[in-house]
Amino acid sequence: MSAGGLTQALFYVALVLLLAGPCAWLIVRALSGRRPPTAFLERPVWRLTGIDPAREMGWLAYTRALLALNALGFLAVYALQRLQHLLPLNPDGLGAVSPDSAFNTAVSFMTNTDWQGYAGEATLSHLTQMAGLGVQNFLSAATGLAVLAALARALRRRGSATLGNAWADVVRGTLHVLLPLALLLALLLVSQGVVQDFGASARLAPLREGMPEQSLPLGPVASQVAIKQLGTNGGGFYNANSAHPLENPTPVSNLAQVLAILLLPAACCLAFGRWVGDRRQGWALLAAMLLVFLPALLLCVAMEERAPPGLRADGVDVQASAANPGGNMEGKELRHGVAASALWAAATTAASNGSVNSMHDSFTPLGGLVPLVLMQLGEVIFGGVGSGLYGLLLFVVLAVFVAGLMVGRTPEYLGKKIEPFEMKLACLGILLPCLAALAGTALAVALPAGHATPGNPGAHGFSELLYAYTSAANNNGSAFAGLGADTPFHNLALGLCMLVARFAPLVAALGLAGSLASKRLVPPGAGTLPTHTPLFVVLLVAVVVVVGALGFLPALALGPVVEQLQMLAGGAS
Numbered sequence: 001m002s003a004g005g006l007t008q009a010l011f012y013v014a015l016v017l018l019l020a021g022p023c024a025w026l027i028v029r030a031l032s033g034r035r036p037p038t039a040f041l042e043r044p045v046w047r048l049t050g051i052d053p054a055r056e057m058g059w060l061a062y063t064r065a066l067l068a069l070n071a072l073g074f075l076a077v078y079a080l081q082r083l084q085h086l087l088p089l090n091p092d093g094l095g096a097v098s099p100d101s102a103f104n105t106a107v108s109f110m111t112n113t114d115w116q117g118y119a120g121e122a123t124l125s126h127l128t129q130m131a132g133l134g135v136q137n138f139l140s141a142a143t144g145l146a147v148l149a150a151l152a153r154a155l156r157r158r159g160s161a162t163l164g165n166a167w168a169d170v171v172r173g174t175l176h177v178l179l180p181l182a183l184l185l186a187l188l189l190v191s192q193g194v195v196q197d198f199g200a201s202a203r204l205a206p207l208r209e210g211m212p213e214q215s216l217p218l219g220p221v222a223s224q225v226a227i228k229q230l231g232t233n234g235g236g237f238y239n240a241n242s243a244h245p246l247e248n249p250t251p252v253s254n255l256a257q258v259l260a261i262l263l264l265p266a267a268c269c270l271a272f273g274r275w276v277g278d279r280r281q282g283w284a285l286l287a288a289m290l291l292v293f294l295p296a297l298l299l300c301v302a303m304e305e306r307a308p309p310g311l312r313a314d315g316v317d318v319q320a321s322a323a324n325p326g327g328n329m330e331g332k333e334l335r336h337g338v339a340a341s342a343l344w345a346a347a348t349t350a351a352s353n354g355s356v357n358s359m360h361d362s363f364t365p366l367g368g369l370v371p372l373v374l375m376q377l378g379e380v381i382f383g384g385v386g387s388g389l390y391g392l393l394l395f396v397v398l399a400v401f402v403a404g405l406m407v408g409r410t411p412e413y414l415g416k417k418i419e420p421f422e423m424k425l426a427c428l429g430i431l432l433p434c435l436a437a438l439a440g441t442a443l444a445v446a447l448p449a450g451h452a453t454p455g456n457p458g459a460h461g462f463s464e465l466l467y468a469y470t471s472a473a474n475n476n477g478s479a480f481a482g483l484g485a486d487t488p489f490h491n492l493a494l495g496l497c498m499l500v501a502r503f504a505p506l507v508a509a510l511g512l513a514g515s516l517a518s519k520r521l522v523p524p525g526a527g528t529l530p531t532h533t534p535l536f537v538v539l540l541v542a543v544v545v546v547v548g549a550l551g552f553l554p555a556l557a558l559g560p561v562v563e564q565l566q567m568l569a570g571g572a573s
Helices: 003-031 039-049 059-086 099-110 126-156 166-191 221-230 251-275 279-305 309-313 337-350 365-376 387-407 420-446 458-472 488-517 534-572
Strands: 202-204 214-216
Touching (some): 003 166, 003 279, 003 337, 059 099, 099 126, 126 166, 126 251, 126 488, 251 279, 251 387, 279 365, 337 365, 420 458, 458 534
16 A cells, blocks of 8 residues: 555545534534524524424334425425426426436435436436435435434433424424535535536537537536535436536545545534533444444555556556556546545445445455445444434444343443343344345346346456445445446336335334433443443444344355456466
8 A cells, every 4th residue: 555545544534533523513503402503594494384393202203204204305306307307497408207217316315325327417407406306415414313313312311202303303404514514515616616507518619620519518516516425415416426527626626525425424423422421422433433444445545556467467567656646547537546536435435425436346356345345334334424323323232232141231321221122123223224235136136137237247247236236225325337227127126225224224213212212321330331442342343344244245255255366366367
C-alpha cells in the first residue's frame, strides 16, 4: 500500500470524526425538542398539518405512522414516473416509465436503497427527480433518524408506554438536520461546478466536421447530490453517478461528497450516547464500527493499488506510487485515482449509500470483496442515517445475550433486561435481510430470467448477481454494473428484497423499543457486563463478523474468492 493511499484513508477518517461532534449536537437538539437554530420552521408545519408534537404514541401507533408515511411516498414516486409525460418540468419530453421499473424505483427510494436500473438523465423528468426522488431522499433518511430517536428514548425511560411522536420526529429530522446541511453542501457543490438548472439538454457542436451533434443532459443536480450523500441515499442524477464530471467535477467536490456519506451515521453514534446519558456508549459503538471499517478500507485500497498479475507478468509498469497513479485503473476516473476510488467504494458500502465514483465491477476480486462483505455484515458498519445504528443495536442485544450466557445471568443493556421477546425481535431483524439476499441470489441463479442478464460468465457473473441481491437486501443500492438488472424479473425480485431489508429491522427495532420502554431499570451488579469497555467492543465486532461469515462465506467462496484464485493462476501462467 502506498504512503499516499494510507494518508488519504487516515485523513478521511480523522475528518469524519472531527465533524461528527457538531452534527451530533444538531441531531440531539433537533429530536429532543431543545429548540435548534431552525425551530421557527416548525410552527407553520404544525398549523398546516394539525400535528401536536406533544402528543406521544405507543410503539404500534409509531410504527403504523411511519409505515403509512412510507406507503404514501411509494405511491407518489410511482405515480410521478408513470405520469411524467403529462406533467410539467419535462423539457426533454421523456415518456412514462414502464410499470415494473417504476415499481422498483419507487420501492428503492422509499426504502433508502436508491437502486437504479435505468439511466436517470435519459429516463426521469426534472419534476420526477425533484418531487419524487429528491423529496423521498429526505423522508427516508428522516425515517431512520426517527426510529433511532424512539429506541434511544426507550432505553432512557422507565415504565413508559410511549416512544414520542413519529410525525414530529420526521418533521424535525428533516427541517433541523437534513435540510440545513443539504443546503450548505449544495451551495458548496455549485461553487465547484456541479450543475443546477431546469433547462433542456444542451446541444454541443461537433469537434470535427462530419461528427454527430452531442446532447448534454442538464438539470437540478447539486440539490439532489447533496441530500443523496447526506441521507445515505446514493441515487445519482446521472447514470454514471458520482463518476460523472457534472455531478462530481473536482477533488473538492469529491472530498465533500465522500465525507457526507459517513458524516451523519458517525454523528448518530455520538448523539445516541448523549440521548442515553452516557457518552461512552456512543463512543463504544463508533469504535466498533471503526474496528471493522478501517481494516476493510485499507485492504480495498491496497488491493486496487496493486497491478493485476497478468499485467505484472508482462512487465507493464502500473504499480501505484508517488510518481505513478497506476494500480488497477480499469473502471476508474483518472482525476480521482485509485486510492480515492477505493476509499469511496468502502465508504459507500459501509454506509447504506450506494453512490459510486468508479466501476465496482472492474475492481480486483479481493478489492470487490470488501464492499460486498461490508454490505453483508448488515449495513451496520455506519449504515444509513439512523438505520445503521438501530441495526447495530440489534446486534448489541445479541452480544449482551451471549455475554449473559457466559456468566449464567439474565443479560442487560443500559439497565434494561434482555428477555426472550427482545431476543426474538433482534434475531428476526438481523436474519431476515440475510435470508432475502441469499434467497434472491439463489432464485436468480436457478431461473433463466435471472441468470440470463449477467454481463460476464463464470465466477464473476455469479458475483454480479450476489452483489445485486446483497445490495438490495441491505438497502445499499450500488452494483456490479455488468448485470443487466432492468428486467421484469430483477425489478420485482430486487424490490421485494428491499422491502424486507428496510422494514424487518425497522419494525423489530420499534417493537424492541416498545418493550424496553415499559421496563424498569435494574441496578448493575457483579455479573453486569459494562457495554462501554474495549472488551464489549471486541465482543460486539466478533458477533457482527461471525453472523456475516456464517451467512455469506459459502456464497463468497463461489464468487470473489474463486475468481481471485483464477486470476492468480492466470497471472502465473
